[in-house]
Amino acid sequence: MFSKACKYAINAMIYISTLPGGNDRVSLKDISKAINSPEAFTAKILQVLVRENLLSSIKGPNGGFEIHEDGRKTQLYRIVQVIDGDQIFIGCALGLEKCSEDHPCAVHNKFKAIREHLAGMMLTTSLEDMAKGIKNGTNFLKI
Amino acid sequence: MFSKACKYAINAMIYISTLPGGNDRVSLKDISKAINSPEAFTAKILQVLVRENLLSSIKGPNGGFEIHEDGRKTQLYRIVQVIDGDQIFIGCALGLEKCSEDHPCAVHNKFKAIREHLAGMMLTTSLEDMAKGIKNGTNFLKI
DNA sequence: TTTATAAAGGATAAAAATATCTTAAATATC
DNA sequence: GATATTTAAGATATTTTTATCCTTTATAAA
Ligand code: FES
Ligand code: FES
Numbered sequence: 001m002f003s004k005a006c007k008y009a010i011n012a013m014i015y016i017s018t019l020p021g022g023n024d025r026v027s028l029k030d031i032s033k034a035i036n037s038p039e040a041f042t043a044k045i046l047q048v049l050v051r052e053n054l055l056s057s058i059k060g061p062n063g064g065f066e067i068h069e070d071g072r073k074t075q076l077y078r079i080v081q082v083i084d085g086d087q088i089f090i091g092c093a094l095g096l097e098k099c100s101e102d103h104p105c106a107v108h109n110k111f112k113a114i115r116e117h118l119a120g121m122m123l124t125t126s127l128e129d130m131a132k133g134i135k136n137g138t139n140f141l142k143i
Numbered sequence: 144m145f146s147k148a149c150k151y152a153i154n155a156m157i158y159i160s161t162l163p164g165g166n167d168r169v170s171l172k173d174i175s176k177a178i179n180s181p182e183a184f185t186a187k188i189l190q191v192l193v194r195e196n197l198l199s200s201i202k203g204p205n206g207g208f209e210i211h212e213d214g215r216k217t218q219l220y221r222i223v224q225v226i227d228g229d230q231i232f233i234g235c236a237l238g239l240e241k242c243s244e245d246h247p248c249a250v251h252n253k254f255k256a257i258r259e260h261l262a263g264m265m266l267t268t269s270l271e272d273m274a275k276g277i278k279n280g281t282n283f284l285k286i
Numbered sequence: 287t288t289t290a291t292a293a294a295g296g297a298t299a300a301a302a303a304t305a306t307c308t309t310a311a312a313t314a315t316c
Numbered sequence: 317g318a319t320a321t322t323t324a325a326g327a328t329a330t331t332t333t334t335a336t337c338c339t340t341t342a343t344a345a346a
Contacts, residue, residue, distance in 0.1 A: 001144060001231060004304065007238040014249050027322070041305050047324065060313030061321045076250070088144060095150040097286055106157050106273040106282045107219070110264050117260055121253050130249040139249045143240055147334065170292070184335050190294065203343030204291045 006083040009045050011035040011141050013054065013079055016067050017131035025057075025064030036142035045083065052082045067127065076130070077122035089119050149226040152188050154178040154284050156197065156222055159210050160274035168200075168207030179285035188226065195225045210270065219273070220265035232262050 002010070015034045019026055028046065032039040046065060049055040054074055057065050067074075080088065092099040093111045101108075133139035145153070158177045162169055171189065175182040189208060192198040197217055200208050210217075223231065235242040236254045244251075276282035 001236055004238065007236075011237055011249070025322095029322095038305055040307075043323075044305090044325095050323090057323060058313080059311070059321085059323045060315095062314065063312085063322045065323085093144055093150075094154055095147065096283065103286070104276075104282050106154070106276060106284065107268070108282065110268060114257065114261050114264060118257050121257060125250070125253060133247075133249060139247050139251065140239065141249065143246070168292095172292090181335055183337075186293075187295095187335090193293090200293060201343080202291085202293045202341070203345095205344065206292045206342085208293085 001088070002080060003084050005041075005045050006080055008035065008037045008042055009049060009083045010076065010079055012037070012042060012046060013049065013067070013074070013127055014130045014134060015141055016055065016065055017072050017127040018134050021066070021069065025062065025066045027064040031065065034141055048082065049079075054079065054082060072126065072128045072131070074127050075123050076125040076127075077119065080122065089115065144231070145223060146227050148184075148188050149223055151178065151180045151185055152192060152226045153219065153222055155180070155185060155189060156192065156210065156217070156270055157273045157277060158284055159198065159208055160215050160270040161277050164209070164212065168205065168209045170207040174208065177284055191225065192222075197222065197225060215269065215271040215274070217270050218266055219268040219270075220262065223265065232258065 012031050012035055015031055016026055028039060028043050031037075031046070032042045035042075046055065046057070050057045050065075054071065055065055055067055056071075057063070077089075080086075090099060092105050093107055093115075094105040096103065096105045099105070099108065130139070134141060155174050155178055158174055159169055171182060171186050174180075174189070175185045178185075189198065189200070193200045193208075197214065198208055198210055199214075200206070220232075223229075233242060235248050236250055236258075237248040239246065239248045242248070242251065273282070277284060
């Protein structure tokens with residue numbers, strides 16, 4: 001469904017969102033430990049998220065990554081879009097050049113419903129929402 | 144969502160299902176032309192489908208691929224399972240070792256519904272069903 | 287029985303995704 | 317200002333996926 005890069009991105013963003021916020025930042029090392037991901041690869045993914053303004057970073061001692069108040073409203077949809085692109089939301093499930101009503105593939109109609117279900121869910125799920133379950137121990141980021 | 148191999152497999156199986164059946168077989172060349180896929184790669188995929196008995200093949204002149212009467216009842220689910228494995232149906236969306244209620248990832252509950260929607264659709268969609276739309280020109284296998 | 291045809295199987299190649307390493311830039315603390 | 321820390325960036329490596337090529341096997345038809 002999602003690439004590994006995208007899974008790491010989602011879990012990392014959620015993890016960062018569980019932390020206090022304020023002046024505290026969390027380091028790459030802590031993030032990849034918390035989500036059980038390869039550190040250097042995770043760094044590359046976080047770079048993209050910073051570049052796309054889903055996340056902010058500060059270099060140097062006590063530096064690290066942080067998500068501001070309003071950044072926690074970020075939709076799951078947006079994270080996937082930034083890392084994996086939006087083919088999962090708008091592309092043809094069977095590989096036609098584009099998905100359309102005019103030239104539908106063999107599963108177009110049946111898939112449309114699922115894709116809308118998926119997109120709807122991801123548009124209405126925010127980091128805040130997901131972080132809640134992690135903070136209260138209902139949900140998990142690794143293993 | 145699906146690998147390219149899987150998309151080719153699905154389209155190929157549908158294409159073969161649109162043909163009369165009887166004694167007529169269709170060649171690799173015709174298949175990859177009909178679904179616009181790389182011939183040699185498609186051959187590899189068809190080999191797997193034959194090995195898994197979703198398809199039968201005959202070598203030599205007038206040889207080719209064929210799907211028998213009852214083979215056309217094959218579920219879309221089964222094709223995906225054979226080519227891509229069933230991680231899409233049973234694996235964790237965020238990469239946890241396994242998907243479970245006891246140790247759910249951050250999106251488990253929301254994803255479960257979508258995955259069930261997807262699995263249900265694929266279990267109830269057969270080659271026969273999909274071939275119908277192709278035969279009457281409502282749906283398309285390429286471009 | 288020879289020849290041609292078509293899939294199977296094995297080896298190899300190219301591209302993309304995943305992962306690591308090394309150096310540079312920024313910044314806080316001494 | 318020097319030093320240590322932490323992310324950014326660029327280069328490189330490994331693995332997986334996608335794709336191609338070549339040889340073998342089966343079979344139909346001449
Ligand atoms: S055309 Fe294939 S999903 Fe719409
Ligand atoms: S635990 Fe992640 S989808 Fe179920």
